[in-house]
Every structure is written in structure tokens, then in C-alpha cells.
Amino acid sequence: MLRYLFNPKSIAVIGASREPEKLGHIALRNIVLSGFKGKVYPVNQAARRILNLKCYPSVRNIPGNIDMAMFSIPAQYVLAALKDAVSKRVKAGIIITAGFKETGPQGAAMEKEIQAVAKKHKISLIGPNCVGLISTSASMNATFSITPKIPRQGEITFFSQSGALAMGILDWTIKEQIGLSKLISLGNKIDVDEIKLLKHLENDSQTKVILGYLEGIEHGIEFMKIARRVSRKKPIIMVKGGTTKAGARAVSSHTGSLAGRDAAYQAAFRQSGIIRVNTLPELFDVAKAFIKTKLLKGPNIGIVTNSGGPAILATDVLEKSPVLELAPFGNKTIETLRRNLPPGVGIYNPVDLIADADKARYTFAINTVLKDPKVDGVLVIYTPATSELTPDELARTIIELAGKSAKPIFAVFMGGEFASAGFKVFSEAHFPYYQMPEQAIFAFEAAMRYHNIRQQPVRPVIKRFNAHANSIAGKIINTAIINGHSQLGAETALKICASYGIKVPQNLIARTANEAVRMAKQIGFPVVMKIVSPDIIHKSDVNGVRLNVSDAEDVKVVFDEIIITAQSRAPSAHIEGVSIQKMVAGGKEVIIGMARDRQFGPLLMFGLGGIYVETLKDVSFRVLPLSEPEALSMIKEIKGYPILSGVRGEARADIEAIKETILRLAELVTDFPQISELDINPFKVFENNHGGLALDARLSLKGTDWL
């Protein structure tokens, strides 16, 4: 019952204190002084009145109903107090007390007990080890923040895994006049975590934009599922803290070593429609853009300005954006501007109305640009250059024009002191305005990303090849596990891949020279010949690999050479024969891999093969479920994609074959959670319509996840 956390009619403060520096006092003071209109009951066994409110020795002694209880008592007493609250039918609680999981096993055990009680009695709990929450619609500061002030009411909800960071943001939003709906410090997430919170906010009419600061997620797959649904209704914008600290990990694959700790989060956020930003100021710059504006429906931005320099800066950022375009104006727009604006005005995009622009000129230009069907959104830039136009007058004009338009308008008022009359008008109207051009373009970029997110289906359509009907992979994997083999080499790994429909070179094993010749003829010359022995791991040690064997005579000679050399250099080895494979010429090498993430499951990787994979780290990642369009976007995302799509007259590689291989690999690792890492490296991809071949592979069965 999360709504009782945000809009309770009555609150009991368990552990309310008379001493002003104690959290139990501050929490009570904040609820009272922030303007909370409901009933507040301090619970204190010794005191009779605190802050002029009657005290009760226990929550059970309170006469009326209690919707929500705040716990500010030592950790060891919380369980008993919660049981009291249960008997009083309290519906929600905030445990600000620390000293639980974060202190060790004993604290964790206490948490477990509290969790069980809350679950049984369906009490929604925030914390423990949190600073509480703020709900502006209830005029309620239920935190131990240093002052009881709360931000003005708005439609942004911010939640944070760091309590201190939430306090910093709280103080900042008050000063910056940013409207908030809710601010929540999640703490140890005993009950309410980011998943439950997203579910609640999905239908919360007071929340239009969801912002979050996260350091870690426990249930990645569930989180993605909810986020994917909620993000289609409301923008979710997040900062992820702790992105670079690389933990010590034992990984044996390229995929694992290239992934780092952040790749899975990056992929999961992207695939579930979360807009990720890197810094806290960006979080709020972007949030503003979703409050009182129309949604951006296309990439083309028109700019109307009274000053060149700021428009140049905006254009610089815009042209670097991968999702935005400087709108190409239609001829009609250009002609209309030319006919109606004074000479000297810039009539192309950006429209430069020059320093003496007045209200009429701005209005005419904005309306003309808005009407252009090639324009999806408009950025209005104003610099306080002359007194023709005051910033507040222009701000009101922009708000009015935006109200009548189906397209979004953002404003940049460059300045501070004089421009602040304009900021005030915008701020009161919750209208998106910025002080610097770069911020506005960044917000437009987020708006465009959000448009793209809304175009994607909530449930990705997953192509199933139903390869699991084939039991080869299962048999090989079970045998390996029984035999304690955790690393499978090329031959076995490729066999498993092949059983899932991934193309591998035909591989025949000849026991005699004549058989080798027959097989080579069957496969077609030239061929590759390799020694086959379970006892010879490094084939090159026994000179056991020959490339490019080109005719029957050579096959015969090479067969004997390989066998004789192996017998002399590894006399005790059991030799099964010599493998005959088609010599693969041409094509381009790519890597397709998987490493399993503890939170998000299989993390797939794609990149160009060879030395470039490691050096340039030009790879892309996705988590599951992986739709066909996502698999394709994964291929197109790498910087080296033109090398595959055909650059300088080279032939286009068979992108479809790569895509299918990625999807089949996804199916394989979904069916077999025992596979912890898998690299197909190289996967040789040929010209369009000529498919590709997995030439080498490694597979790890660790039993445990790699991250």
C-alpha cells in the first residue's frame, strides 16, 4: 500500500525525542513544520509533550487510526515496534534507523525478521538506513533533513539509493525552484525497492517524470520488465553511480574481459527504455523538458534567436547529436521569412532576428517555423541585447505560442540577473527554459530518445528457432559437467553451436590417407588438415595443423606427415585421426560472444574480430530478451559497421547471417544457464547472401556466474 507512504492521513513518529539534535526529534519537527495537514502522534515512553504534541508510550495507545509510522529507534527495537504497529493496523512505515544489513550478518538477520512481518501483514516499508521521503502533495517532509523546507509541488519524482545525495538534491531543488512530486531515499530496500516504486509511480497521477540515482539493482530482469512497461507511459531518467570501479573477476572470455561492470547496466537501461544521463545536473535539465511541453515527434529542430554566438553553440551541439538534425526549412518557410522580416535577418535555420528583435518579430518567426512540416521542435534563444523586448514579455509570448502548438518549444535565455524576470515567468509556468544553449539541445536529445523509446514495442518479439528440441547440446554439456570439465575447446564448443543451427565448417575425421583424400574431394579443395587427439591440446606443438592443402597428392603426403610427427613428438597420445575442413578464404572476421551477468543474465557482445576487438574496444552489448531489430541495431552500433556494410566499393557482408547467429546464440544461452561464457571468435562472415561460419569457439561452464 505505497499510497499510504505518500499521502497518509495520520503519522506516528516512533522514537520521537525531546532533544533537538536527535533524529527522532528532527523527523517529528520536519513533518510538523513542513505543513503536513494530517494528524501527527509522537511515540515516546518518557515524554508527555514534544513540540506541543501529546506523546504516547506506544503506538497502541494512540486513539485514532494510523496510516503511516516513522521508526527512529535503535535497530534492535524496530521489530517489536513494528509488531505493535501491526496490531494497530498501520499500513506503511519508514525506518530511518541504521545498523542493519550494512553492519554485518546480525543486522541482516534482523532485517529478515522485519521483512517477514511486513510481508505477512502487507505493510509497505521504506528503509531501513534511509533518510525518509518527501511528498509535496501532502506537504510532508518525512525525513531528517536539516531544515523542514520542501520543494514546491511539481510532477517530478526523484528516488535515490544514496540518502545523502537525496538530501543534497532536496536542498538544491528548493533553491532552484524546481517542482517535485516526491523525493524518496530507498536505503536498504527491505520492502520498497526500485521495482515496487516504479510499479506505484506508473499510475501515480502526481508523477509525470521519474528520476533515479541507482548504485546497484538486485533483480535486474524483473526491473527491466517493469521499466520497459512504465517507460512507455512516463519518461524514466537515471544516473548510475559506481560505473568505473572494476571488481576483480576471473573471466576467461573476450566478452567477459571487455564487458566491465557497466556494460550490462548500459544495455539493460537502453533496452528497457530508461534514458541514462551521466550527471545530476543533466538529470534535471532533461526532466524539465517533459513537464509542460508537447512530446517531440521527430529529429528536426528549428532555432529562432536574436544573437549569433549562442545559436552557433546550439548548432555545434545539435550537429554532433546522433539523434537530432538542424531542420532543413521548406522553401515556403524561407520565402515567408524573407518577405516579412527586415533585411539583415538570417532567414535560414537558425533564424537570426538580430539584436533589435521585438515581440512581433519573434512571434512571427516562431509561428512560421512551427508551421513548417519539416520542423519537429523549436528552440528559442534570447540574449538581453537591447531594450526592445523584456525577458518576461518574451517568456509569456513563448509560453502562449507553445500552448497553441502541437510541437514542443524550449527556451534558452542567456544571462542571469536581467534575464531572471524571464526565468521567473517560465519557472511559475513549469516551462522548460535553460541558461545555456548546450543544455537545451541536450534536453531535446533526450526528448528524441524518448520518442524513439515510445515507438518500440513493450514486449519485444523473440524469434525462436526451437533448437532445444535437438538434444545434442544438452548431452555434451551434461557429460562435460559430470566429467568436471569447465572449459570446452573449439571442437566441442562448435558442436554445441552447430546443434543450435549456427553454421560451422564441415569437419570430417579421416583415419587413413585414402580416407583423407576421399573426404577432401567430398569437401572440395583447398582444405585444412588438423591432428585429432584428446591428449594433444596445442596442435601446433606437434606441427599438427596445415592450411591450404590444395590437391589429392598433397593430402596424402600431409596426412602421413601429421600422423608421424604426432607419434614421434607425443608418443603416448591416443590419435583419433586427422580432421579435414574446407579452407575458408575471404570474408571478414567478427566476434559474437556471451558472458553471464549476475543481475541481468546473459550479456551478448558483438564486435569486429581480431586484434581490433581488444585494442579499440569497438563492441556492442545487449541483454535478453533480444528482438530481431535489437540484434540488428547491435551490429549497426559499432563504429566499424561501415567495414561490414561496404566501404570504398567493398562488398557488403552478410549482415543477416550475423544477426541470425546472434539470435541463435541467445537461444542457446537461454536454454542452458550452465553456460557462463561463450565466444565465437572468429565468426567469418562472407559477402551478402553467402552466410558465415563459426571458425573457432570457447565455452565455459562455471556453475557460478561470472560477475
Place this chain on the structure above:
Amino acid sequence: MLRYLFNPKSIAVIGASREPEKLGHIALRNIVLSGFKGKVYPVNQAARRILNLKCYPSVRNIPGNIDMAMFSIPAQYVLAALKDAVSKRVKAGIIITAGFKETGPQGAAMEKEIQAVAKKHKISLIGPNCVGLISTSASMNATFSITPKIPRQGEITFFSQSGALAMGILDWTIKEQIGLSKLISLGNKIDVDEIKLLKHLENDSQTKVILGYLEGIEHGIEFMKIARRVSRKKPIIMVKGGTTKAGARAVSSHTGSLAGRDAAYQAAFRQSGIIRVNTLPELFDVAKAFIKTKLLKGPNIGIVTNSGGPAILATDVLEKSPVLELAPFGNKTIETLRRNLPPGVGIYNPVDLIADADKARYTFAINTVLKDPKVDGVLVIYTPATSELTPDELARTIIELAGKSAKPIFAVFMGGEFASAGFKVFSEAHFPYYQMPEQAIFAFEAAMRYHNIRQQPVRPVIKRFNAHANSIAGKIINTAIINGHSQLGAETALKICASYGIKVPQNLIARTANEAVRMAKQIGFPVVMKIVSPDIIHKSDVNGVRLNVSDAEDVKVVFDEIIITAQSRAPSAHIEGVSIQKMVAGGKEVIIGMARDRQFGPLLMFGLGGIYVETLKDVSFRVLPLSEPEALSMIKEIKGYPILSGVRGEARADIEAIKETILRLAELVTDFPQISELDINPFKVFENNHGGLALDARLSLKGTDWL
């Protein structure tokens, strides 16, 4: 005499107006109301008094001396008014009037005349077509800004090529309480441009940090020379506007097509010690860090915080920085912190003093961290979490500790409303503080870059090979120019390169099969054989190239084949013979190129060769003069550098050979300004100490520059 612009004792406002909306009125009003203490004389032929000041019909009628004149009269009258000013011995002037160069040839001609007068009489002129300047030490607002307010006095000087942007920044600095020394709008730069300004600011005791917004530079090489000198004394931080707009250019080299318009600026800024940032907020975030702090002398940053989340965000940004490190504390530091701080406190870097940290705990931790020889700078983070410590008290403490320390301290106070008591203390002391952790790390990064800049010599030592004593290149180039050849192919281009000591494969031309065999034996097998004919441009059209010819017998056969095929397919061609070259095996391909920039001269490029050059754009650029360390840094800068330095057990390539080739190319293009573009592609580089070979080259002689 630039000092008369910034600290005049008397000002004449030529074109002062009674009408409040006219620029000539606003300019006068601003000078008077901003608190200028010197004498102000309005010049107006009709009026008797304006703003209670006596008017004069001409500057010549003014009784006293005039240091500086402001011109706010129509463009066509400026020259005559300037001549009047000359006769009055005015020493400096600001022409705010527009209608000059920017309007066409007539305006440009007027500018030239004004320029000549100013030069002859040594008058320093700002403008025309500018908004003027502000000098806080003179309490003077000599602009037509919308209000006469000026920022508080400080040590930052900001100049701008965009007047509107200067006005926006002016208004912003007033609101944000940022201290400025000067703010200058450069306008059309008739006299004072960025070069003269830098020269003046170099010795201006009121300027400690120089900020600039530039869109274009006219005299790039002179600018670099001055900037290189000034940047060793004072940080120069710049935003360059207009970075992405790609002009239509006719380029024929890879270097030219990869360079874009921004590469030369990027290289020039870097090589002359200018810290380039991308946005205006960053400009001032960085500037703050150089005012009242010690210079950072190493990369290792210690963090002291009372809250985890913000420290994590700071660490994230820090670890991504290419120049900073999270300081590894010495054992002594860790032990001292452990012994003296309460349990639960984080004693490693970042030191987390947790929420109840008071003044004593902060002081102890900061002092301990400062003492660690492995720490070069300290970031103090504070979140208003509890009431143990007020922000103003901590701010005063930090300022005091910083005053006693030889290492810089920056502060992040996360918050706004409550934290503002701390901001106030910092702001009054001009102490570097930030509201978000990312900003502070960004400032530390700039501080570290500045440290590195100061380590570099002002005059780069240029290695001269004195190849110009050899006249081969000159002869070939002159002949080509006389014959009207602007594109030189591989053979000629390589000959020119070779004359400058760049290694090329030995290339002998055989006229008979026997001669071919002799030459091949001399060069060593295998060889490459190619048809040589001035009439056959595409050798492959006549099947005129054979690789890997491996013995004498083959050479004979191939020679005849090549000649016969050429004779039959191109019967009218004059065939000179067949060239014999060593077949080059192994090694790695790189590209070394040059394209000439109009402002900055030769722009050198280095990158990995082949398809990756174009696709991944993994290339680096430098302008001249190019020192040996800069040439080396150019090689190391590309992302693919590990491919050359040896990755996964591969041999290290001969980096020295690449470096020398770059330096020799630099000498060649310095000696021959006729060369507009030159690509050596590929340059084949072998294992360490095995040198490299220029295998192919293209050279353009355009006569004109390429950009």
C-alpha cells in the same frame, strides 16, 4: 596603448544621445551609472546637457585631456570623428557602430581607412560592430548593455567574438556573483584582436585567468606563438564556436577529408597550451579553479566526504579522466585515519566521514590526507545531512586549511538552499566551490592539464634534418608546376619523400629480361614487378603488376608477359621498362599525411592504415612547429596505439621510424609551401629497430591552400 581602454581617466562619448532608447544614450548612461570615477564628456552637436553632463559639439571642444573615446555614430561619420580624436590626442577608442565589413565591400573600405589612421597615430581601437567592454577595476561599463550593472571585481578576463554572447555572460556573472576583471567584445577586430589582447593580458596584474569565446582566427601562427608564451604564465581557457559546420572543400587526400574544419583548431589550441572546453558553464567552472588556489602539481586526488553517493559520482568521473588518478594513500595515512577516526568511517580513498562528521573530524581528515606525499590535491565533499556542522563553518575551515597548504583544495557542497551559507563564504573568498561533484573533478582535470602545459617548453625544439640542401625535391616540384601538373603520383611523390630522407623501397627499372633478373638478384627475392610508362596510368588495366615473384626463372617469364600484354593492350604507349622492387612482407600499415590549413599552415595527420583510417577515424593531428615529443605523442594518441606498441605478445613496431618520418615530412612541407596535400599511405612499419618504408604516396600542388 591598451591600458587606456581599460583604465582611462577620461572618456568622450561621441554620438551621445538624449533619446533613452538610442545606443549613444545607453552607452553614456552605462558609463555614468556603473560608477566610473573619471571624467565623462558627451559629444553631441545639438544638445547642451545629457544626463546632467555638459555636451560638446566636437571632441576638439572638450577642455581637458581625453584618454578614451566611444564612437556611437553612423558608420560613415566614424572616420572624421576619429581624425578629430587624433587631433585631441585620444589614446584609445571603442567603435560600437555597426555597418562596416559585415555589410560588404564599402563597409570594408571604410574599415581600412579607419585602421590606417589608428595605426599611424597608435590609437588602440576595439570594434567596430561590438558591444564594448567592461573593466571592473575602473568600475566602468563601456557597453550598451541593457542595464548599467557590472560584475564584482575579480581576476577573470573574458573576451568574446560574439557581442550577444558577451552580454549573456555579463548578465550571468552578475547573478552568479562571479568576479571579473574585464569583459571585452571584440567585434570586427579592426585593431585589437585576440593576439593584441593576449599580449596585453600577459602582463596585466588584474588578470589571473583568460577566458575566450572564439569563432575564427585570422593569424593562426602568430596567435599560437603568443598563446604558447602567455599560457605558461596564465591559464587560457577557450570555447570555440562553429566546430561542426563542414564547408564545401575540394580535397584530394585522406588527410584533407579526415581533418574537417576543427582539427587544425584542436591541434593549435593543444600545442599552444590553451585549455579547450566545450560549453560556457565549463568555461567558468574551470576558471574558478585558478583564482585563489595553489596549482595542482600531480594527478593524484584525495577525496574527503560526509556522504557516499556524491563521492561515488566523483570517483566515477575521476576514474574516466585520462589525466587524473584516485590517490593511492600511503600506509601511514591509512593508519593515522584508522587510529583517530571513529569506527564505521571509510579510511581509504574516498575518506567517508559519514553523516555526523563535525568540524574536528573534517579538519583531521583533510590535514592527514594533505600530508600524504602521494596526494596532489584534495576534494572536500559536504552534503547537508545533519546539523553537526553548518555549511558556513565548514567553508571557513576549508578556506583556512587551504591557505596553509601547498596543495590545492576544491569544495563540493551538494545542495542549494541550506548550503548557500557555505557558497556565500566561498564566493566572498573567491574560493573554488561547486554544487555537483562532476564539476569539481572537471576543474581538477583542467588544473592537471594546466600543470602539464607548464612543463612543456615555450619554444619547441625542432629537429632539422637539413634535407633542403638536397635540391631534388625542388627540381621535381618546379618541373611539375611549370608543366601544370597538380597531382603527383606514387613514383614522383615517393622520389620527393626519399630526397627528404624518408625511406622508400629500392626501385630499379629494367629494360630487358636479363637486366630484370640481375636487378632482382641485387634487390633480393621475392620481388614486385610493375610496368613503367608515362602513358599507362592504371597499371592494372594492362595487367602490369605482379606481386611475390620468387625466382630468376619467374622474373624472366613475368618480364616478357608484362611487356607483351602492355604492348598489345596499349599499343601507342611509350614503355620505359619494368620496375623491380623488393616484395615487402610483414609489418603494419600506417598513414602519415599533411593538408595545409589557411590559418595554421601544415596540418599533419597520423593513423593506422587501411580501411580503418576512414571508418574509425582513429587519427591524430598536429600543426607546426612539431617537436620530437609532440610527434611521439601524436603516435601514442590514437586509440589503436597498442596495435603498434605490441598487444597479445605481438612485436612492437618501430615507433622511432614513424616519428622520424613524421618529422621529415614536417620539414619537407615547411620547405615547400607549394605542397598543399601529401599522403604517405601506406607507410609500412616493421618490428622495432627494423625501420619502415613509404610504399605509396600522393602529393598535390594546388598553389592555393585547401581550406
